[in-house]
Amino acid sequence: MSQVQPGTQVQDFTAASTKGDIRLSDLAGRKVVxxxxxxxxxxxxxxxxxxxxxxxxxxxxENAVVIGISRDSLRSHENFAAKQELPFALISDTDESLCQQFGVIKMKNMYGKQVRGIERSTFLLDEKGVLVREWRGLRVPGHVEQVLEAVRQIP
Incomplete structure (x- = not known):
C-alpha cells in the first residue's frame, strides 16, 4: 500500500476505537483530523x-471530527481517554495498517538506541475524504492551534 499524498483521496478504512468501529466513509460531509x-x-x-x-x-x-491513533491496545486507549477525559475517539492500530497507509512508522533514537515507532503526525481531510494538509515530525506546543486554523481555511 502506498503512502497517501496531499491532494488525493484517502482510502476508506474501518478501525476499532474507544467509540466503537470507525469507518472513514461514514464521516463523509465532515472534515476529519x-x-x-x-x-x-x-x-x-x-x-x-x-x-x-x-x-x-x-x-x-467547524464541522470537524478529531480522532487520535496509536499502536496501543483498545484497553490502553480506554484508560487513557478516561483519565484525560477525551471526548473524541482513539483508534487502536495494533496491526499498523493505518500507520502504513499514512507512512508514519519511522526509526527513531530512544536513549541512544534505534527503535521503530510512530512519528508524531497529523492529517487533515476535507469533507470528501481528500487529504488537504499534513504535519509530520511536529512539535506539540502550538500544534493544535495550527490544525484548527487549517480547518477554518477549508471552504
Missing part, C-alpha cells in the same frame, strides 16, 4: 491529546 501519536500516557502524547480535548468544541463548531 487524524492525529498519530507514539504512546498513551507519555508526556508529549498526553499534552497533545489534552490540547485537542481543550479545543474539541472549536473543531466541532
Amino acid at each position: 487524524l492525529y498519530f501519536y507514539p504512546k498513551d500516557s507519555t508526556p508529549g502524547c498526553t499534552t497533545e491529546s489534552q490540547d485537542f480535548r481543550d479545543a474539541h468544541g472549536d473543531f466541532l463548531a
